[in-house]
Amino acid sequence: MNFWRKRTEAFDFQITRKCKHCEASFHGKFCNICGEKVLEKEDQTLKNYLLNLLNAYTFIDGKFFNSLRTLLLKPGKITEDVSEGITVPYMQPISFFFLANFIYFFFPVIQTFNTSLYNQLYRMPYSGFVEKEVTEYISENNLSLSDFSQIYDMNSTGNSKLLLFLFVIYLIPFIVLANYSKQVNFVKYFHLSLEFVTFILIVPTVGISLVTRGISQLILGLGVNWNGEIRDEYYTFFLSLIILGFFVPAIRRVMGFSWWRSILGGILLVSALIVVITIYRLTLFLATFYTL
Ligand SMILES: [Zn+2]
Incomplete structure (x- = not known):
């Protein structure tokens, strides 16, 4: 598990999505009207659910070390x-x-x-x-x-x-x-x-x-x-x-x-x-x- 490394992933930034919350159309990972995040497959795995709970993305993104x-x-x-x-x-x-x-x-x-x-x-x-x-x-x-x-x-x-x-x-x-x-x-x-x-x-x-x-x-x-x-x-x-x-x-x-x-x-x-x-x-x- 690449806990310390940033994930490289294949996210399609080109396709137009419809926000599940406010129904606006947008590209990318977040709705640009209300900020809702696109639900990805790996968001629903137990590992990522727990990591999210621990706010461990802070470490994965290197934000803690950058702040320090x-x-x-x-x-x-x-x-x-x-x-x-x-x-x-x-x-x-x-x-x-x-x-x-x-x-x-x-x-x-x-x-x-x-x-x-x-x-x-x-x-x-x-x-x-x-x-x-x-x-x-x-x-x-x-x-x-x-x-x-x-x-x-x-x-x-x-x-x-x-x-x-x-x-x-x-x-x-x-x-x-x-x-x-x-x-x-x-x-x-x-x-x-x-x-x-x-x-x-x-x-x-x-x-x-x-x-x-x-x-x-x-x-x-x-x-x-x-x-x-x-x-x-x-x-x-x-x-x-x-x-x-x-x-x-x-x-x-x-x-x-x-x-x-x-x-x-x-x-x-x-x-x-x-x-x-x-x-x-x-x-x-x-x-x-x-x-x-
Ligand atoms: Zn929205």
Whole structure:
């Protein structure tokens, strides 16, 4: 089964067909009035029925790999193309985001977007509120703090992955701010935000975590005594630079700004990530705490 290769097929593009849905006449695979697809013989085989269900044509058409390659090599290009109506070469930006989210979901080691109860209680600007709520809850339910934090952390881990979409929404006002003088429609902002968060998921989150784990395994394998920890502030700085290196050319491409203005916008947005992640963590606390 040529799962990875595009099918070469004998489809008759010359004959005139009558649409089964709206009865218009047309040539080719889709009705050009209502968009109904011509039913082909192989659509009705079990194999293709299942592949369709899995949306595996995304892979067969190479759309996933094309989206990934374009994302990595040409920041902002997907957003720019999609807003100009070029959509065929890519996965839908929202499906691409959910696929990245899905990959992230299956890496239990990666905790970037999760926050333990300890951090919620003592490290956040809103920790006073968390402490008050949690103290009330555990005394009402006769729980110890350590019992409660076990239940909390387990639920928070799952929620942190399900709520990632909120990150895309929270980032939008800052993109609008970084871009205050340009008139851009909402969908373009939304797609740019999707592209930013998809990048953050794929490169600094999944990619860099795998690379640092690989390096620490290698160093351990060589018998060097190193615990695989990189100091947090260096790590954060390094990740911020990678994200900045993506945001700046993306802003330049999508907004058409000069380099210096793109750099300014990039710095604003990377700094905004701190605010976005804080609001996201507060949402995560509320969603976890009130559904326990
Ligand atoms: Zn039709």
